[in-house]
Amino acid sequence: MNRVVGFEISSREPELTTKFFEDVFGWDIGEPNYEYWPVVTGKGANVVSGGIAKGPEDHPHGTRIRIEVDSIDETLAIAKVKGAEVVREKMEFDTFYLAYLKEPTGIDIGLIEQK
Structure with missing residues (x-):
């Protein structure tokens, strides 16, 4: 079965977006790689991983699920x-x-x- 394995938030200002989610929701946000900041939300069995990315021209802002x-x-x-x-x-x-x-x-x- 193809399952949802994460999310990606696109932003034209990812540094500002990462700071917002870190400060407001306490998300653990890692160092960027390829203009992509890895994100871990929750703890233990309730962890949901994803990332915040510099949004390209065709998807400058928004959220996508990732399906494996x-x-x-x-x-x-x-x-x-x-x-x-x-x-x-x-x-x-x-x-x-x-x-x-x-x-x-x-x-x-x-x-x-x-x-």
Whole structure:
């Protein structure tokens, strides 16, 4: 089953956004990597991880869920047939692949595939 594994908040001013969530909600926010600040919320079994990123032009502000899939390529192929728009093709990082799509009503979704 493809499950939600995290979230990503996009902001054109990520330093200000990270400070806000840290001060208001007490989130544990790590050092940035690739203009992405890792976030840990909650404690113990209630941890939800995500991040705050410098929002690109096509998604400057907003929140996306990330869904872990077995194959980004297969998932994107099915999503396109079902009316989705690919916002970012599959990108490679050290330990995972990442892609973004917009489902038919306009909701942005991140896809993550572990290496």
